[in-house]
Amino acid sequence: MIWLTWRQHRKQAFYTLLGLAALAALLVPIGLSMRHTFSDLGLADCARQLADTNVAAATRDACDAGFRRFGNQYSSLNLVAVLLITLPALVGLFWGAPLVAREVEHGTHRFVWTQGVGRTRWALVKFGLVGAAVVILAAVYGLGMSWWVDPLTQAAYEGRLGMIVFDLQGIAPIGYTLFAVALGVFAGTVWKRMLPAMGITLAGFIGVRAAVEILARPHYQPARTQTFPIEGEGPPEISRGDWILTQGVRNPDGTLIAEDTRIQCPPGGKGPDGRACGAELGLEPGAYNWQLYQPADRFWLFQGIETGIFVALAVLLLYLAVRRVRRIA
Amino acid sequence: MDMVLEADRLGKRYGSTWALRDCSLHLPAGRIAALVGPNGAGKSTLLHLAVGLLKPDAGTVRVFGRSPYGDTEGLADIGFVAQDTPLYRDFTAAELVIAGGKLNKRWDAALARQRLAQLGIPPDKPVGKLSGGQRAQVALALALAKQPRLLLLDEPVASLDPLARREFLQSLMGSVAESGTTVLLSSHLLADLERVCDYLIVLNASQVQLTGAVDDLVAEHRQLVGPRHDGGAVGGVAAVVRASHTDRQSTLLVRTDGPVTDPAWTVREVSLEDVVLAYLADGTTQTSHSEWGVAA
Numbered sequence: 001m002i003w004l005t006w007r008q009h010r011k012q013a014f015y016t017l018l019g020l021a022a023l024a025a026l027l028v029p030i031g032l033s034m035r036h037t038f039s040d041l042g043l044a045d046c047a048r049q050l051a052d053t054n055v056a057a058a059t060r061d062a063c064d065a066g067f068r069r070f071g072n073q074y075s076s077l078n079l080v081a082v083l084l085i086t087l088p089a090l091v092g093l094f095w096g097a098p099l100v101a102r103e104v105e106h107g108t109h110r111f112v113w114t115q116g117v118g119r120t121r122w123a124l125v126k127f128g129l130v131g132a133a134v135v136i137l138a139a140v141y142g143l144g145m146s147w148w149v150d151p152l153t154q155a156a157y158e159g160r161l162g163m164i165v166f167d168l169q170g171i172a173p174i175g176y177t178l179f180a181v182a183l184g185v186f187a188g189t190v191w192k193r194m195l196p197a198m199g200i201t202l203a204g205f206i207g208v209r210a211a212v213e214i215l216a217r218p219h220y221q222p223a224r225t226q227t228f229p230i231e232g233e234g235p236p237e238i239s240r241g242d243w244i245l246t247q248g249v250r251n252p253d254g255t256l257i258a259e260d261t262r263i264q265c266p267p268g269g270k271g272p273d274g275r276a277c278g279a280e281l282g283l284e285p286g287a288y289n290w291q292l293y294q295p296a297d298r299f300w301l302f303q304g305i306e307t308g309i310f311v312a313l314a315v316l317l318l319y320l321a322v323r324r325v326r327r328i329a
Numbered sequence: 330m331d332m333v334l335e336a337d338r339l340g341k342r343y344g345s346t347w348a349l350r351d352c353s354l355h356l357p358a359g360r361i362a363a364l365v366g367p368n369g370a371g372k373s374t375l376l377h378l379a380v381g382l383l384k385p386d387a388g389t390v391r392v393f394g395r396s397p398y399g400d401t402e403g404l405a406d407i408g409f410v411a412q413d414t415p416l417y418r419d420f421t422a423a424e425l426v427i428a429g430g431k432l433n434k435r436w437d438a439a440l441a442r443q444r445l446a447q448l449g450i451p452p453d454k455p456v457g458k459l460s461g462g463q464r465a466q467v468a469l470a471l472a473l474a475k476q477p478r479l480l481l482l483d484e485p486v487a488s489l490d491p492l493a494r495r496e497f498l499q500s501l502m503g504s505v506a507e508s509g510t511t512v513l514l515s516s517h518l519l520a521d522l523e524r525v526c527d528y529l530i531v532l533n534a535s536q537v538q539l540t541g542a543v544d545d546l547v548a549e550h551r552q553l554v555g556p557r558h559d560g561g562a563v564g565g566v567a568a569v570v571r572a573s574h575t576d577r578q579s580t581l582l583v584r585t586d587g588p589v590t591d592p593a594w595t596v597r598e599v600s601l602e603d604v605v606l607a608y609l610a611d612g613t614t615q616t617s618h619s620e621w622g623v624a625a
Contacts, residue, residue: 003431007424008417107415111468114380114409115432116475118401326399329382 001117001125009130012095016137024144031148034074038151041066047154050240070155078156078164081149085167087141088176089205095130096184097197100321104192104328123325127185127318131178138177145169159241159296163213170303175310180205182314182321189324212309218245220305223292230263230287231277241296249278252286262289331358333393333479333511334379340387341374348374350535352388356513356528360542361505363522364515365605366532372515373412375532376483379513380409392479405435408477408510412484414468418457422450422467429471441474448500462493466500473504480505482514486521498525519605529601531608538608543601550604553581555594565589571607582607 038044046063049055100123103109113119146169153160160166167176183204187197223245230249248259258281265277278287294302334356341349349371356362364372377383378390381397381404389396395403416425422445430436445452448466456464465485472480482501486494502525505512513530516522529546531539539546550570553563558572558579567586572579582603583589589596 001431004428007420007428106418107411107413108417110377110382110409110411111415111417111471112432113382114404114407114411115429116401116405116434117432118399118404121401327384329377 001122002129004112005126005129013133016091016095020137020140027144027148030077034077034148034151037070037073038154041070043067043070043151043154047240067155070151074152074155077152081152081168082164084145085164088138088173088180089202091134091137091177092180092184092201092205093198095134096181097188097201098194099126099130099181099185099188100325100328101188101192101194101197104188105194109328119325120322123322127321130181131314131318134177134181135174138174139171141177142168142170142173145173153241157240158243160299161241161243161294161296161302166217166299166302166306167209167213170300171307172303172310175307175314176209178314179208179310179317182317183208186317186321186324189321189328192328208313212306216309217302217306218294220302221294221298223294225290225292227288227290230283230289231265231267241299243294243296245292245294247289247291249281249283250288250290251282251284252288256290257282257287262291263287264289332356333358333360334391334513336375336378336388336390338388339375339378339385339390341371341378341383342386347535349378349532350387352532352535352537354530354537354540356511356530358511359509360511360528361502361526362511362513362528362530363519363526364513364530364532365519365522366515366517366538367609368517370517370532371535372517372532373483376409376481376513376515379479380404380407380481405433405475406478408472408475408480410465410468410472410480410482410485413488414461414465414485416456416464416468416471419455421453422456422459423452425456425467425471426474429474433475435476437474437476440476441470444470444473444500444504460493462489462497465489465493465497469497469501476508478510480510480512482512484515484517486516494521498522501525519602523601529605531605533609539604546604547599547601549585550599550607551583551585551589552597552599552603553579553583553589553594554597555579555581555591563589563594564591570604571610 043063043066046059046066049059050063100109103112109119112122149160149165149168153162153165156162156165160169166172180201184197184201187200187204188194191197191200227250246260247262248256249261249263250256263278263283270276276285277283332355334354336352336354339349339352340347352371352375364375366372374383378385379392379397381400384398391397392403393406397403397407417428420428423442426438426441426445429441430438442452445467448463450459450463450467456467459467465488469482469485472482485501486497489497498521501512514522514526527543529539529541529543530537553566556579557574557577558581563583565585565587566581566583566589568584569581570584571582574580582599
C-alpha cells in the first residue's frame with residue numbers, strides 16, 4: 001500500500017517540492033534583504049525598547065521614523081503575503097480533491113478496492129500518508145513564513161495577531177492545509193469527479209476560513225478593555241502588536257459617541273473657537289477613549305486554538321470520507 | 330453440488346429505481362457462466378454486489394458462503410475485472426504486477442509475468458499506451474495472479490475488436506481449464522460468450538429471466554409451428570415463452586416438461602440464441618408507452 005501510494009503520487013510530490021523550492025528561491029533573498037535593512041535601521045533594538053512601557057519620547061519618535069522608512073520600502077510585500085495565504089487552498093485542490101475523485105473518475109477504484117487489502121485500509125493508509133506529507137509541507141511553510149514576515153509584522157503597528165499575517169505563520173498553516181486536504185478528499189467522495197470536487201473545495205475552504213477569521217477568532221479569549229483620557233501628553237502606552245478589535249470615544253456615562261476613532265488633545269486644549277476638546281462631537285467633560293483588544297502575548301494561544309479548530313474539522317471530514325468510501329461502487 | 334455464488338431475492342436500488350430486483354440464482358462450482366442481458370439490465374450491479382463493492386438493499390448474496398460486502402478476507406478468493414478494464418494508466422505492466430503483489434497476500438507474480446510475456450506485452454510501457462486488447466489481457470493476468478476460485482469479468486470483450494475478442498476468450502479458457510476456477514462473464518451479446526460458456530444467466534429489466542446449464546436449456550426448449558393458437562394448453566408444454574401469430578399460423582417458443590405429441594404441431598429444436606432472444610424480448614416494452622404518454 002505504501003509502495004502504491006508513493007508510486008501514484010511521486011510525480012505530484014516532485015512538482016510540489018519543485019514549487020516550494022522555487023518559492024523559497026524567490027522569497028529567501030527578499031527576506032534576507034528585508035532583515036538586513038531592518039537591522040541597519042536599528043529596528044530590532046527599537047522593537048525591544050518599545051515593548052518596555054516607560055520609554056523616552058525621543059526614542060519613540062526615532063523608532064517610529066525608522067519603522068516608517070522600513071514600511072515605505074517594504075510594505076508592498078504585504079500584497080505578496082496575501083497571495084501566499086492561498087497556498088494551503090492549492091494543496092487542498094491538487095492533493096485532496098483528486099485523491100478519491102480521480103480513482104472513481106478513472107474507474108480504478110474498482111481495481112484497487114477488489115484486491116486483497118480492503119478499501120477501509122486503503123483509505124486509512126492513503127489519507128494517513130498524504131496527511132503526514134502535507135503536515136510536513138505545511139510545517140516547513142509555516143516556519144519559513146514566520147521567519148519571512150517577522151520584520152514586516154514588527155514594523156506594522158498591529159503586529160502578528162493582525163489579519164493575514166496571523167494566517168501566514170506559526171502552526172496555523174498546518175491546520176489550514178490539513179483542513180483543505182481533508183475537505184478536498186471529502187468533496188471527492190461526495191461528488192466523485194475531480195473538477196466539481198475542486199470547485200467545492202475552494203468554495204468551502206474560503207467560506208470556512210472567512211467565517212472562523214471574522215466570527216470566531218476575535219472571541220477565542222475575552223477581549224481586554226483599555227480606556228484613556230482624550231486630553232493628555234500623547235497616546236497611552238499600548239504595547240505594539242496588540243490586536244485592536246474595536247475602538248471609540250465614550251462619554252463619562254458610557255455612551256459611545258464616535259466609533260472607530262480616537263481623540264487626542266493637548267492638556268487643557270481648546271478648539272479654534274474656544275470650545276473644549278471634542279465638544280463639537282457632543283463630548284462632555286470627562287469623555288474618554290475606549291478600545292477592545294487582544295494583547296500581543298496571546299499570539300501562540302490563538303495559534304493553538306485556530307490550529308485546533310481546523311485540525312478537528314479535518315479529522316471529522318476524513319472520518320466522513322472513510323465512511324463514504326465504503327459506499328462508493 | 331457446491332455453490333459458488335448464491336443470490337436470494339437480491340435487490341439494489343439507486344434512488345427510487347431498482348437496478349436489480351428479486352434476483353435469485355445459483356452458480357455451481359466449476360462452471361463458465363455467461364451473464365447476458367441488454368445494457369442497463371443490472372449485470373454490472375450484480376457483479377458489483379458479488380465482489381462486495383455494493384451493499385445489497387434487499388435480499389442476500391453469498392460467495393463461497395460468505396457475504397462479500399466489507400469482507401476483506403473473502404476478496405482473496407475473487408478475481409474481478411471491471412468494465413472497461415480500469416488500470417492505473419501511467420503504471421507499466423511490470424509495475425502493476427508489483428502493485429498486485431503489495432495488495433494481495435496470495436499472489437503469483439511469476440504466473441502473471443509468464444502470461445504477459447507469452448502475449449508479447451511490453452513490460453516497461455505505460456498500460457495507458459497499450460491497445461485495448463492488450464490492456465484487457467493485462468487486467469486478466471492481474472486477476473488470475475490472485476489465483477481466485479471465482480473470476481468475475483464485467484463486459485471483458487465489449488471494447489475489443491473481433492480478433493482480440495477471440496484471443497482474450499481463448500487465453501481465458503486456457504488458464505481456467507486446469508485450475509477449475511469458476512468464471513462468470515457478462516456481456517450484452519450472447520454471441521461473444523456462446524462458444525465458451527456452459528452455464529447461462531439471462532438478466533433483463535433488473536430481473537433474472539432464465540438461469541441454468543446451457544445443455545439443459547437447449548434440451549428443454551422447443552419451437553412449435555402449427556395452426557393459429559388461442560392460448561390453450563398444449564400437452565408437454567410447461568410454458569409459452571414467446572408467441573408470434575399470422576392469420577392462420579402460430580409460432581411458439583416453449584419450455585417443455587415432456588414430449589410434445591400433438592400432431593398438429595411441428596416441433597423444432599432451437600439454438601441457445603433463440604432461447605435467449607425469446608426471453609429478452611419478453612417484457613422489454615411494457616413501460617415505455619405509458620412513460621411517453623401514448624397509447625400502446
